Every structure is written in structure tokens, then in C-alpha cells.
Amino acid sequence: MAQNPNNNSGFKFSPWMSIVLVLMIFFTISLVTDGLDLSNPGKTSLSKFNKFLEAGQVEKVTFNNTKATIYLKKAALKDKAHAKVKNDITGKLNVKGPHYIMEIGDVKAFQDSLSKADASGKISEYEKEAESMWGDIISLLLPVILLGALWIFMMRRMSGGSGGGGGQIFSIGKSKAKLFDEKNDTRVTFENVAGLEGAKEEIQEIVEFLKNPEKYTSIGGKIPKGALLVGPPGTGKTLLAKAVAGEAKVPFFSLSGSDFVEMFVGVGASRVRDLFKQAKEKSPAIIFIDEIDAVGRARGKNNMTGANDERENTLNQLLTEMDGFGTNSNVIVLAATNRADVLDKALLRAGRFDRQIYVDLPDIRERKEIFEVHLKPLKKSEELDTEFLAKQTPGFSGADIANVCNEAALIAARNDKKAVDKQDFLDAVDRIVGGLEKKNKIVTPEEKRAIAIHEAGHATVSWMLEHAAPLVKVTIVPRGQSLGAAWYLPEERLIVRPEQMLDEMCATMGGRAAERVIFDKISTGALSDLEKVTRQARAMVTIYGLNEKLGNITYYDSSGQSDYNFSKPYSEDTAKVIDTEISKLIEEQYQRAIDILEHNKEKLTQLADILIEKEVIFKDDLETIFGKRPFDKQDESPVAE
Structure with a gap:
């Protein structure tokens, strides 16, 4: 049988072994010294001992300067006076002894009395034990040894040496970074990272520099000191870093920005120093700091007196280590965040983070690649088309796609299927985007018709407008917090x-x-619609400069680093114009929607009736009522609202 080369066959000493070893030593000593003492000796006085001696019941006496041990004759054990010491601790007859223990006052007088008893034949044997200091020494040293052992044990627990989770007091300033190297089983590689070609190219170049630095330094190039991965949540920033750990043949230190934060003063800066010290000792090396905004937030903003001193000290130490007077060589820092706008400017400058790699949401081609990665462990039907799945998930991140694949597998298993098919993925998208169906929710007929009219209104207007996203599916079955949903x-x-x-x-x-067209009334059901349209109108007016009255001006700071954020960047008169223009835009489109629905009132009612009857309608139902959409496109992908 082949043996594992990584198996360490060396002997490892355990603290429990020391306890067993001590017990075995005591057991061996007991065996050597006349076996185990199972006797049950009692205490007696000098006057009673003299009576035993006069009666000729004493067989043997051993004594030292303080204590005497008395052994009785076998015949003497029949006397009722010795009933308590007649048997040993196991209940058997205690023939061997000892039977009594007695304290001695005057040793010389006691020895003289024994000599007289021996001369008169009243005792068979007596002897004085040799003086030994070991008993006294052990009795003095044993408490000290126990206290010392307890102290060492507590110190190891507090410093984390024994692997315990409590304490860690003496290692609180040490780095919490997890080390990955070529000996660790790191399975994530660049092959597991689908899409993100640009980001992979830049990250891979850093790994390549560490593997073969002469390729770059021979023409005067310098290794980048840091790379910052920026992008929305779930786009694969941390996955890229894991791929670096799998690809690089150099030590890789991984930790989170919050690992530097502690309630004790100076701990964060100490951990930064210790982290770079470890990395320098193992250089060339890579440090990965996830969620760096926890420690790299801009200094001096909204700072209460002393409130952020510790975090700022930690950031200052990080800045010094990355590009200070004593810069560490051959240590590359990778960091990830989805809030680059709040990071300190000094942290973002060249020389610290030379590269900022934007990891964006995947497009349709990248989504197809991501699906192919996450579909590998699933048992899927043969006719499943990954290109179709990519079209069904616009705006999904890599984490969302992984969630869709997992949810589809759960739905297939729930329905006792042997493989995951196309319908399972469609149901998974509906479940994630729209929420769980609540078919048992009580909805009155009047409310159901109002919901149907509302959703049919969305479908009709979107079908009639060229640039509006056409509808694929509408349901009036409550999902999540909404009473209806449209894809x-x-x-x-x-x-x-x-x-x-x-x-x-x-x-x-x-x-x-x-x-308004059907009931001549409005309800609270349009809250989410009003929120969405207000955001769009405000963006047109204040961000993108698409309003004619205000002109080509924006009040948005995309960097988040504005030094004048203590007040609005416009006057009160401009604020009134902004409010007026936003309201005007919304009301114009509201009136435009009413006009469209007035011209298609019968078709709107017909669509709502079908929706009430079936609860779910599709694109085919709209084509039956309205005819084919003249500006429709073939490659379209659904999103729920």
C-alpha cells in the first residue's frame, strides 16, 4: 500500500502523556516498596500500646523520631478491641499489617521500653527506620511544582501557544493573517475565475513578476507595490485573490481590514508592523487585505475628538510600511473594496497602490463562462443551453449566478428530479429576483382586480414604447413584499x-x-414605482446634466472625496428649480402613460381579465392582444420589477 509522503510519523509529546507517566512512576514505586499498601491502620495512644505490649499481642514495631508503626500477631486479631483494624480496605483479614500508627513523644524512652519488652519476650522484633529527607522535600516541592505547572499552562493559553480560543492577551499585537504557500492545498486557480479577462491579466502579471523578476528588471522595470481591486459586491474580487494564492509559488498572507481593528490602543499599528515583518522574512511575498475600507477610510472627516485616533494610527502605519523611509522590498499588497470613494487619498497614490483594477459586472459573454464554471458540479440535463441562461440574468454578478445555480439544484431536488433542467433555472431566477411566491396570502376580489389592472398597465405601456423594456412575464401572485411582479x-x-x-x-x-384610467382612483400600490421614477428624474436633473433649464451641470461627486461636503453645492433658488424640474418630468411621463392607456383602454381591460383568470401571462398573450411589437429584438433578457 502506498504511503502518504506528507504523513508525519514523528512522535509528538502530549501534556496528557506526562500525567500518565507520573501515575505510572508512582505505581511502580508502590510495587517496588513491598507492593501496594491495602492495610487499614488505626491510630492509638501510648497507654493503649503499652496494654497491647503487656498482653503480648504485638508482633513487630518500626519507628522513627516522630511516629511508630505497630504490627499485631495473628492471634491478637481475634480480640474485639482490634475489630476496626482486623480487615484491610478490601474487607479481607489484615494479617500482614500494619495495624496501628502512633505518635511518639520521647524517642529514647520509647526505645528503652521496647528493649525491655524484647528482653522479656513480649515482642518479636523492633527496629528504628533510617532518617530520610525525601518525604519532607517532596511535601515542600510538590505545591511549588503544581503552581509552576499551572502558571505555565495559563501563560500558554493566554499567548495562544496551546491552541485555545480564549485569552490571546500576549499575542494581541501579532498579525492575524492566514498564510498560504505551496505546501497548502489551495485549489482555486485562474481557471476557476471565469470572465474578468482584464483583471486576470493584470493580476497574473504580478504573479509572473514574482516568479520571473528578471524578465522585467532586465529592461529597468520595477515591481508594482500594490494593486487595488474595486467593484460592486459579488463580482469576484476575493476570488481573484484566492486564484493568486493558488497560482503564486510564493507565500501569500490573507486577512481582512477589520482584523487590524481592536479596542486596545496601538494594537492595529502593531499588527501592521508584524504583518509586514513576517512578509519581509518570507519575501518575495503577497499580502491580501480584504475590505480595506475598514482601516483605510479617509482621515479627518466627521472625526469626533479622539474617536478615530486608533484607526488613523493604524492607517498611518500601513502607509509607512507600503511606501515609507524603510520600505519593504519584494512585498506586494493586494486589496479589495467596493467602497473606493471613502479611501484616503494617500493610500490610493502611485507608489502604494500603483494599479486600480475595476472589476465590473459581467456581460453576457462573461456570464456564460461563469455559468459553465458553476454548472460543472451539477447534474444537468443535456439540452441545457448556457447561452440562454446568460440571457436570462442581465445585471447578475458572479455571486448571483452561483446562487442561481445552487437554487436551481435545490428546486430540482425538491421536485424529485434526477437532473437540473431549463425550467428549474427559470424558477430560480424568479425566486431570487421576485421573491418567494405567497399563494396562501388572502387577497380580496377587488384588490386582485386592482393589482391586475396595475400590472396590465405596466405591460401595455412598455409594449407601446420603443425604448422601454418589453415585458416577458407578469404575475399577480404575491411575491416577497410585492403583490405582483413583472419580468x-x-x-x-x-x-x-x-x-x-x-x-x-x-x-x-x-x-x-x-x-386612474380604469377606476378614476389611485392607491398606495405604486410606491416602488414612484421611488424608481423619482430616482431616475433626479439623476437626469442633478447628475447627468440632461435638463435643458439647468443646463450642462452636475452636482454629483463620483470620487466621494469632495472637500466641500458640509453644505449643498447649489443655492436655495437652484434647489427650487431642481424640485420643479423633477416634478415636471414625472408628471409629463405620467400624463403620457395615461394618454397611451386611453387609446388602448379595451385592450388593457382584456389583458387584465386574462391576468385575473390565469394569474400569470406571458409575451405570447400580449402578442395575441396587441400584435407583434414593431421594434422588438430577438436577443432579450428578462428582469423582474
Whole structure:
């Protein structure tokens, strides 16, 4: 049988072995010294001993300067006076003895009395034991040894040496970074990172520099000191760092930004120093700090007196270690955050983080690659098309796609299927985006019709507008916190024009407009629609400069580093104009939606009736009522609202 080369066959000493060893030593000593003492000796006085001696009941006496041990004759054990010492601790007859122990006052007088008894034949044997200091020494040293052992044990616990979770008092200033090297089983490689080609190329170059630095230094190039991964949550920043740990043949230190934060003063800076000290000792090495915004937040903003001194000290130490007077060589720092706008400017400058790598949400091609990675461990049907799945998930991050795959597998298992098919993935997308169906929720017929009219209004307006996302599926079954849900087909755009935003706003107001057209009343059901349309209108006016009255101006600071954030960047008069223009935009699109629905009132009612009957309608139902959409596109992907 082949043996594991990593198996360490060396003997490891355990603290429990020392306890067993001590017990074995005592047991051996007991065996050597006339066996185990199972006797049950009693205490007696000098006067009683003299009576035993006069009666000829004493067989043997051994004594030292303080104590005498008395052995009785076998015949004497029949006397009732010795009933308590007749048997040993096991209940058997104690023939061997000893039977009594007695304290001695005057040793010389006691020895003289024994001599007289021996001369008269009343005692068979007596002897004086040799003086030994070992008993006294052990009795004095044993408490000291026990206290010392207890102290060592506590110190090891407090310093983390014994592997315990409590304490850690003496190692509180040590780095908490987890070390990965070529001996660790790190399975994530660049092959496991789908998409993110640009980010992988830059990260891979850093790994390549550490493996083969001469390739770059021979023409005068210098190794980058740091790379900052920035992007929305779930896009694969930490996964990229794990891939670096799997690919690099150098030590890789991984920790979170919050690991530097502690309630004790000076601990954060101490941990930074210790981290870079360890990395320098193992250089070339890579340090990965996840969620660096926990420690790298801009200094001096909203700072109460002394409130952030400890965090700022930690940041100052990090800045010094990355590019200070005594800069560590061959140590590269990778960091990840989704809040680069709050980071300190000194941390972002070249020489510390030479590269800022933006990890964006994946496009349709990258989503297909990500699906192929996450589908590998699943038992899927043969006809499953990953390109179709990529079209169904616009705006999904890598973490969202992993969640979709897992949810689809759970749904298939719940339905007792042997493989995951297309419908399971569609149900998983519905579950994640729209929420769980609540078919048992009590909805009155009047409320159900109002919901149907509302959702039919969205469907009708979006179908009639060129730039609005057309609808694929509508349901009036409550999902999550909403009473109805609609799945649209948004076009993935890199830039958005004003007419596209206005069409989307009009479609969003279609629900409330339908309530006004059919019932001549409005309800609270349009809250989420109003939130969405207000955000869009405010963005058009204050961010993108798409309003004619205000002109080409923006009041948005994309860097988040504005030095004038103590007040609004516009006057009160401008604020009134902004409010007026936002309201004007929304009301114009609301009226536009009403006009569209007035012209298609019968078709709106017909669509709502089908929705009440079936509870779910699809694109085919809309084509039956309205006909084919003239500006429809073939490659479309649904999103729920």
C-alpha cells in the first residue's frame, strides 16, 4: 500500500502523556516498596500500646523520631478491641499489617521500653527506620511544582501557544493573517475565475513578476507595490485573490481590514508592523487585505475628538510600511473594496497602490463562462443551453449566478428530479429576483382586480414604447413584499440617452396611470414605482446634466472625496428649480402613460381579465392582444420589477 509522503510519523509529546507517566512512576514505586499498601491502620495512644505490649499481642514495631508503626500477631486479631483494624480496605483479614500508627513523644524512652519488652519476650522484633529527607522535600516541592505547572499552562493559553480560543492577551499585537504557500492545498486557480479577462491579466502579471523578476528588471522595470481591486459586491474580487494564492509559488498572507481593528490602543499599528515583518522574512511575498475600507477610510472627516485616533494610527502605519523611509522590498499588497470613494487619498497614490483594477459586472459573454464554471458540479440535463441562461440574468454578478445555480439544484431536488433542467433555472431566477411566491396570502376580489389592472398597465405601456423594456412575464401572485411582479427584457447599454430614460419612466408610471384610467382612483400600490421614477428624474436633473433649464451641470461627486461636503453645492433658488424640474418630468411621463392607456383602454381591460383568470401571462398573450411589437429584438433578457 502506498504511503502518504506528507504523513508525519514523528512522535509528538502530549501534556496528557506526562500525567500518565507520573501515575505510572508512582505505581511502580508502590510495587517496588513491598507492593501496594491495602492495610487499614488505626491510630492509638501510648497507654493503649503499652496494654497491647503487656498482653503480648504485638508482633513487630518500626519507628522513627516522630511516629511508630505497630504490627499485631495473628492471634491478637481475634480480640474485639482490634475489630476496626482486623480487615484491610478490601474487607479481607489484615494479617500482614500494619495495624496501628502512633505518635511518639520521647524517642529514647520509647526505645528503652521496647528493649525491655524484647528482653522479656513480649515482642518479636523492633527496629528504628533510617532518617530520610525525601518525604519532607517532596511535601515542600510538590505545591511549588503544581503552581509552576499551572502558571505555565495559563501563560500558554493566554499567548495562544496551546491552541485555545480564549485569552490571546500576549499575542494581541501579532498579525492575524492566514498564510498560504505551496505546501497548502489551495485549489482555486485562474481557471476557476471565469470572465474578468482584464483583471486576470493584470493580476497574473504580478504573479509572473514574482516568479520571473528578471524578465522585467532586465529592461529597468520595477515591481508594482500594490494593486487595488474595486467593484460592486459579488463580482469576484476575493476570488481573484484566492486564484493568486493558488497560482503564486510564493507565500501569500490573507486577512481582512477589520482584523487590524481592536479596542486596545496601538494594537492595529502593531499588527501592521508584524504583518509586514513576517512578509519581509518570507519575501518575495503577497499580502491580501480584504475590505480595506475598514482601516483605510479617509482621515479627518466627521472625526469626533479622539474617536478615530486608533484607526488613523493604524492607517498611518500601513502607509509607512507600503511606501515609507524603510520600505519593504519584494512585498506586494493586494486589496479589495467596493467602497473606493471613502479611501484616503494617500493610500490610493502611485507608489502604494500603483494599479486600480475595476472589476465590473459581467456581460453576457462573461456570464456564460461563469455559468459553465458553476454548472460543472451539477447534474444537468443535456439540452441545457448556457447561452440562454446568460440571457436570462442581465445585471447578475458572479455571486448571483452561483446562487442561481445552487437554487436551481435545490428546486430540482425538491421536485424529485434526477437532473437540473431549463425550467428549474427559470424558477430560480424568479425566486431570487421576485421573491418567494405567497399563494396562501388572502387577497380580496377587488384588490386582485386592482393589482391586475396595475400590472396590465405596466405591460401595455412598455409594449407601446420603443425604448422601454418589453415585458416577458407578469404575475399577480404575491411575491416577497410585492403583490405582483413583472419580468422585463432590458437592453444592456453602456450609455443611456434622454429618450430612453423618459420611455422607462413612462412605463414605470403605467401602473398608476392604469388605475386612474380604469377606476378614476389611485392607491398606495405604486410606491416602488414612484421611488424608481423619482430616482431616475433626479439623476437626469442633478447628475447627468440632461435638463435643458439647468443646463450642462452636475452636482454629483463620483470620487466621494469632495472637500466641500458640509453644505449643498447649489443655492436655495437652484434647489427650487431642481424640485420643479423633477416634478415636471414625472408628471409629463405620467400624463403620457395615461394618454397611451386611453387609446388602448379595451385592450388593457382584456389583458387584465386574462391576468385575473390565469394569474400569470406571458409575451405570447400580449402578442395575441396587441400584435407583434414593431421594434422588438430577438436577443432579450428578462428582469423582474
